[in-house]
Amino acid sequence: xxxxFHILLDIIFPIFVLVGAGALLQRLIRLDLSTLSTLTVYFxxxxxxxxxxYESNMSSKLISRTLLFLMLxxxxxxxxxxxxxxxxxxxxxxxxxFKNSMVLSNSGNYGLPVSELVFAANxxxxxxxxxxxxxxxxxxxxxxxxxxxxxxxxxxDILRKIMRLPVIYALLLAIFLKWLHIEIPEFLxxxxxxxxxxxxxxALVTLxxxxxxxxxxxxxxxxxxxxxxxLIISPLIGLLVINILGLTDITAQALFIASSFPSSRNxxxxxxxxxxxxxxxxxxxxxxxxLSGITVTVVVYLSKILF
Numbered sequence: 001x002x003x004x005f006h007i008l009l010d011i012i013f014p015i016f017v018l019v020g021a022g023a024l025l026q027r028l029i030r031l032d033l034s035t036l037s038t039l040t041v042y043f044x045x046x047x048x049x050x051x052x053x054y055e056s057n058m059s060s061k062l063i064s065r066t067l068l069f070l071m072l073x074x075x076x077x078x079x080x081x082x083x084x085x086x087x088x089x090x091x092x093x094x095x096x097x098f099k100n101s102m103v104l105s106n107s108g109n110y111g112l113p114v115s116e117l118v119f120a121a122n123x124x125x126x127x128x129x130x131x132x133x134x135x136x137x138x139x140x141x142x143x144x145x146x147x148x149x150x151x152x153x154x155x156x157d158i159l160r161k162i163m164r165l166p167v168i169y170a171l172l173l174a175i176f177l178k179w180l181h182i183e184i185p186e187f188l189x190x191x192x193x194x195x196x197x198x199x200x201x202x203a204l205v206t207l208x209x210x211x212x213x214x215x216x217x218x219x220x221x222x223x224x225x226x227x228x229x230x231l232i233i234s235p236l237i238g239l240l241v242i243n244i245l246g247l248t249d250i251t252a253q254a255l256f257i258a259s260s261f262p263s264s265r266n267x268x269x270x271x272x273x274x275x276x277x278x279x280x281x282x283x284x285x286x287x288x289x290x291l292s293g294i295t296v297t298v299v300v301y302l303s304k305i306l307f
Contacts, residue, residue, distance in 0.1 A: 008293050011113050015289065018201055022208020036206040037272045044202055045266070046170035047195035048108070049137045053174035054184070056130055065247070066131045069255050073241045074139060077103050077234060084225055093276040096147040097267065098222055101284040102229035104144050104264040107136040108200075110289070111261045118257060118300055119250070128254035140266045141167045148274040203265050210272060210282045219287075222277075226263065226284040231295040235260040239306075252307040260299040262288035 025031055081102040085095040105111070111129055119125025145165060177184065184192070238259025242252045263284045271281035 006117055007114060007297060010117070011110060012289065012293055015110070015204060018204035019208035019211070019286070022205035022210075023212040024208075025205065026209035026212035031206075031209045033206065033209055033272060036202065036209065037269055040199065040203055040206060040269055041273055042166055044195055044199040045141075046167040047192055048199045049134075049141070049167055050170040050174045051193060051196040052108075052130070052134050052137060053171060054178055056134060056178075062124070062127060062251075063131060065245075065251060066128055066255065067135065069241055069245060069247065070132065070135045072244070073238055073255075073259065074103065074135075074143075076237050076241065078143065080233060080237065081229060084229060088221065088225065090222065092150075094222060094280065096150065096274075097271045097276045097278075097281045097284075098226060100144050100147050100267040100270060101226045101263045101281055101288075102234070104140055104267045105136060105230070105234070105258075105261040106264045106285075106289070107133045107258060107261055108264075110292075111258060114257065114261070114296065114300075115254065119254065122250055124250045125254040128251060129258055132255070132258045136264065138171065140264065140270075141165060141171070144266060144270055148270040148276055203269065206272075207265050207268055207282060207285060210268060210278060211286060214279060214282065220280070222280055223283050223287060226280075227287055227291060230263050230284070230288045231260065231291055235295075235299050248307060250307075253303040256303045256307070257296070257299055260292070260296050262292040262296075 022031070078099070081099040084102075085098050090098055107129065112126075112133060115126050115129035119129075235256065238256050242256055247255065263281075265285050268278065268281040268285045270276070272278040
C-alpha cells in the first residue's frame with residue numbers, strides 16, 4: 001500500500017495536474033494543437049534525447065546485458081502487437097497507433113521516478129532504467145516514427161521523412177560528443193537543458209488539450225487491447241525474456257518493472273502529428289496511466305518475490 005500511495009501521489013497526480021491544465025486551457029482559449037505537436041516533436045524531443053544520452057554514465061557490462069534484454073523483449077512485443085492488429089482487422093492508421101501505444105512505454109517521466117522510489121537503496125536499478133529510457137527514445141524515433149509515417153506513405157518517402165527528423169541528428173551528435181569526451185560549454189548547455197526540462201510540461205499540456213473535448217461513451221475494442229497489451233501482456237513477455245536470459249537480482253527486478261509502465265505520451269504525439277486516430281492514442285495514454293497505479297504496484301511486489 002505504501003508503494004501504491006507514493007506512485008499515486010508523487011507520479012500520477014503531478015502528471016494529471018498538467019494534463020488537467022492543458023484540458024482547461026483548451027476549453028478556455030482553444031490551443032493550436034498542430035503547433036504544439038510540431039514544437040514538441042521537432043524541438044523539445046531532440047533536446048530530451050540529447051541530454052539523456054550525453055549525461056548517461058554506465059558500465060559496458062550492465063549496458064550490454066540490458067540491451068540484449070531490450071532487443072529481445074521489444075522484438076517479441078512488436079510481433080505480438082502486429083498479430084493482435086492483424087487478427088482484429090485494424091486499418092493501417094489504427095494499426096500504427098495501436099502498435100505504438102502497445103510497444104512504446106512511458107519510461108521517462110513515469111519510469112524514472114518509479115525506479116528512483118523502488119531502488120532508493122540500490123542505484124543500479126536506477127542506472128538500468130536510464131538505459132531503458134534511452135532505448136525507448138531510440139525506439140520512438142525509429143520504429144515509432146516509421147509506424148506513424150508508413151500509415152500514409154511508403155518506400156523512399158518514409159525514409160526521407162524519418163531522415164528529416166532533427167531528433168536523429170541530436171542522438172548521433174550526443175553519442176559522438178560523449179565518445180570523444182567533448183565537454184559542452186555552459187552557455188550552450190544551459191539552453192539545451194532548459195529545452196529538455198520544458199518537454200514534460202508542454203507534452204502533458206498538449207495531451208490534456210487533445211482530450212479536453214473527448215467523450216468516452218464506451219471503451220472500444222482497440223482501447224481494450226491496448227490496455228491489455230501494455231499493462232498485462234508486456235510484463236508477461238518481460239518475465240519470459242528474463243527467464244530465457246537467466247537474469248537475476250537487481251537486473252531482473254529493474255527490467256521486469258520497466259516492462260510494466262503505461263503507454264508513452266509520445267504515441268499520442270505521433271498519432272496527432274500524422275493524424276492516425278489521435279483520439280484512441282490519447283485515451284490509451286490516459287487509461288493505461290490510471291490503471292498502471294494498480295498493475296505497476298503488483299509487478300513491483302512480484303519482482304521482490306520472484307527475484
